[in-house]
Amino acid sequence: MLEFIIQNNIVCHAVEAMLFASIACAVLGVIITQVQISSIGFTMAHAAFAGAAVGMFLSLNVTICAIVAGVCVAFLIGPLSDKARVSPDTALGLLFGISMAVAIFFIAYMQTIGQGFSAMGLLFGDVISLYREEIYLLAIICVVSVVFVVVLYKEITGIIFNKRIAESVGIQVKPVYYALLFVIALTVALCLPIIGGLLIYVWLVTPAAIALQFCYRLSAMFVVAPIVAAAISVSGALAGLEYSLPVAPLTAVLFSIVFIAAVFLSPKRRVTFRKS
Amino acid sequence: MASSDPVILLENVYTAYEGADRPTLTDISLSVGKGEFVIIGGPNGAGKTTLLETINGMLPLTHGKAVVCGHDVRGNGVGVRRRVGYLLQNFAFDPLTPFTVEEVVLMGRFGTIGLFRKPGKEDHEAAKRALQLLGIEDLASRPIGQLSGGQQQKVLLAQSLARDPDVLLLDEPFSNLDMFAREAINCLLSRLVASGIAVIIVSHAFDDLPDCRVRVVVMHDGRISLDRECLPADVGLLIRNAGSASLNA
Numbered sequence: 001m002l003e004f005i006i007q008n009n010i011v012c013h014a015v016e017a018m019l020f021a022s023i024a025c026a027v028l029g030v031i032i033t034q035v036q037i038s039s040i041g042f043t044m045a046h047a048a049f050a051g052a053a054v055g056m057f058l059s060l061n062v063t064i065c066a067i068v069a070g071v072c073v074a075f076l077i078g079p080l081s082d083k084a085r086v087s088p089d090t091a092l093g094l095l096f097g098i099s100m101a102v103a104i105f106f107i108a109y110m111q112t113i114g115q116g117f118s119a120m121g122l123l124f125g126d127v128i129s130l131y132r133e134e135i136y137l138l139a140i141i142c143v144v145s146v147v148f149v150v151v152l153y154k155e156i157t158g159i160i161f162n163k164r165i166a167e168s169v170g171i172q173v174k175p176v177y178y179a180l181l182f183v184i185a186l187t188v189a190l191c192l193p194i195i196g197g198l199l200i201y202v203w204l205v206t207p208a209a210i211a212l213q214f215c216y217r218l219s220a221m222f223v224v225a226p227i228v229a230a231a232i233s234v235s236g237a238l239a240g241l242e243y244s245l246p247v248a249p250l251t252a253v254l255f256s257i258v259f260i261a262a263v264f265l266s267p268k269r270r271v272t273f274r275k276s
Numbered sequence: 277m278a279s280s281d282p283v284i285l286l287e288n289v290y291t292a293y294e295g296a297d298r299p300t301l302t303d304i305s306l307s308v309g310k311g312e313f314v315i316i317g318g319p320n321g322a323g324k325t326t327l328l329e330t331i332n333g334m335l336p337l338t339h340g341k342a343v344v345c346g347h348d349v350r351g352n353g354v355g356v357r358r359r360v361g362y363l364l365q366n367f368a369f370d371p372l373t374p375f376t377v378e379e380v381v382l383m384g385r386f387g388t389i390g391l392f393r394k395p396g397k398e399d400h401e402a403a404k405r406a407l408q409l410l411g412i413e414d415l416a417s418r419p420i421g422q423l424s425g426g427q428q429q430k431v432l433l434a435q436s437l438a439r440d441p442d443v444l445l446l447d448e449p450f451s452n453l454d455m456f457a458r459e460a461i462n463c464l465l466s467r468l469v470a471s472g473i474a475v476i477i478v479s480h481a482f483d484d485l486p487d488c489r490v491r492v493v494v495m496h497d498g499r500i501s502l503d504r505e506c507l508p509a510d511v512g513l514l515i516r517n518a519g520s521a522s523l524n525a
Contacts (some may be wrong), residue, residue: 034374061369154386154394161375164364165432167334169439171386181475216419218374268372 011241013135014127018233018251020138020231021191024145025200026207026229030221031149033208034160039089040077041184041204043096047073048125048189049123049197050103057106063137066192070185073099103197125196127237127246134193141190148183149222152176157218201253203229206255213266232258283443283474284331289340291330296301299338300326302498308447310442313469313488314476317515318495324478325365327495328445331476332362345442358387361436365447369428373421374482377431381406381422384438406438409464425452433461437468442466446477482512494518 006012031043055062073095077088107123110129149156156174158166167173188200195203207229211221236251261271284306291301301323309315315322329335331344333353342349345359361384369375384406385399407413410430415423420431429452436444450458458481464487468477485508492514494502502518 064432151392154389155391157375157379157388160381161373161380162367165367165383165435166386168332168357168362168364169384169435170354172354172391212374215374217376217379221374223348 002050007077010128011238013130013132014237014241014247015129015234016135017130017138017194018237018247019133020142022061022203022207022229023139023226024142024187024231025195025203026226027145027149027222028180028187029204029206029208029229030211030218030225031156031160031180032184032204033212034218034221035163038205039092039096040074040181041188042201043071043077043092043099044073045188045200045204046096046099046103047193048097048185048192050106051189052192052197053103053106053110057110062193063134063189066185066189070189071182074181074185081209092208092250123196123198124246125192125194125199127194127240130194138194139191139252143186145183145187148179152179156180160218168207194275195248199248202252202255203233206259207232210259210262213262213268216268228258229255281444282307282309283345284476285341285343286331287341289330290338290343291326291335292338293335300498304330304340304498304500306493306500306503308443308476308491310474311469311472312474312491312492313465313486313509314491314493315482315485315511315515316476316478316493316495317480317482317511317518318501323494323498324495326498328362328447328476331356331443332360332418332445333357334362351432354365354387358439358447359441360443362438363429363433363436363444363446363449367428367432367450368425369421370465371419371421375420376416377412377418377420377423378403378407378416380431381434381438383525384435388439395514402440403434403438406434409437410434411460412491423512426454426457429453430457430461444473446475446479448479449477450481482515485511 003012006015018154032038048066050072052062052066054069076095077091154173158169158171159173159176163173191200191203207225208221210228211225215221215224232254233251236254237247239245240247240250283323283363286304289301289304290299292299300511304327316327318324326335330337330342331349333344333349333356337350344356347355348360349356356492363417382399385395385402389395389399390518404493407416410433412427412430412434415427415431420428423431429449433446433449436446449461462485465475469488487492487508489505489507491505491510492502492511493500494515502514506514
């Protein structure tokens with residue numbers, strides 16, 4: 001898609017993948033951070049990671065296994081906290097622990113049988129060995145995430161403002177909320193191979209946190225977060241490939257540096273009043 | 277007390293929270309007509325907020341029948357909520373909340389607009405009217421998190437009014453408000469009641485009530501222990517006496 005700008009095929013694929021993944025994650029990240037379900041995103045990311053590890057071990061389609069695991073966890077959180085009479089926070093802790101245990105078990109086992117190299121890609125991401133079809137899938141999930149927010153913007157803003165108030169004004173909170181969890185699971189699973197299970201959380205949370213330092217309106221956050229994410233991710237991909245550094249970890253570090261700078265530069269913490 | 281042509285009709289309603297071993301509301305029968313002003317009193321934990329949320333369809337009925345604005349609450353809670361304005365109690369927003377006052381008030385229309393549709397000119401005008409009713413149109417572009425508690429309370433009240441409700445349920449509407457704001461809100465409530473909106477408030481402040489006939493409903497332990505009309509000046513005494521009688525019974 002970007003071959004007319006970047007001639008090198010590997011670099012072009014890496015840039016495209018990072019661009020689409022960062023936009024999708026950043027758009028959903030605004031919702032995740034504002035609804036304060038970061039721990040759900042965190043648990044789903046690790047469930048998808050566990051699903052991918054199991055899929056890799058069983059020689060099944062890694063992406064489909066990651067999607068199934070992510071979606072299952074998303075829909076288990078509510079019933080588990082209801083039936084087991086534990087708080088959603090505890091339910092998330094349980095599911096996170098199980099996911100990590102499963103993922104680490106299979107990755108460790110694959111290392112003992114000589115499949116360690118492919119498993120490392122799940123941990124830290126791999127932007128070099130991507131197929132064209134995978135880039136197309138990322139482009140599709142990027143469009144799906146943006147369309148999801150545009151079409152359900154009104155309902156999403158209500159839920160972000162306050163779920164109880166959203167319900168009281170007549171918004172159908174539950175169906176929209178479950179649809180949101182499904183799209184997050186899908187996005188996380190598709191982005192997992194390029195960003196990695198341990199780092200995907202940075203893509204989900206940091207762009208929104210950076211945007212929040214400067215935006216007073218939610219609509220502005222939905223524009224600023226993906227632009228920031230895309231700029232940092234593309235820069236990270238280009239720099240990583242140019243200097244032979246691991247792309248996803250380098251980009252995650254760049255995200256953190258920009259976030260720290262944003263906190264210091266944020267006008268929200270500055271007193272602008274001057275007595276004339 | 278039975279009202280002719282009621283907008284709220286509860287018959288032998290029981291409501292229980294999930295996992296509770298006894299109902300929070302027990303055998304509640306209540307009929308409220310258009311343009312009635314009802315004040316619900318009673319001690320903490322009597323079931324006042326639960327009653328409002330049952331009327332609004334946010335809590336499920338375990339027994340009985342509830343019809344609000346022509347909709348059966350059991351089968352069409354969302355339909356009920358589109359016709360009912362509800363001010364929840366005790367809300368405070370973080371200073372970084374990325375919503376302006378105008379956006380929050382417009383949200384009051386979202387249920388009536390329907391899925392996949394955007395707010396139109398009519399919705400923006402309704403939100404503007406609600407801001408003007410509360411006298412906070414000058415705050416429209418301010419972030420809600422940067423307002424005082426009383427101003428935030430007014431914004432949420434404007435949100436409830438933005439959808440031109442037939443019924444207004446207000447849970448502690450006078451908390452956080454100064455005496456001038458209370459007077460203004462009471463004046464507004466009188467006008468709303470005169471225009472035919474049924475107003476039900478849960479409050480512990482009985483000093484400056486709207487200048488209209490008031491119906492007092494006193495709750496105790498999930499039941500209605502008193503339901504009668506009185507003058508605004510008598511509300512406090514009536515609720516206090518009913519509360520003492522219930523405690524002594």
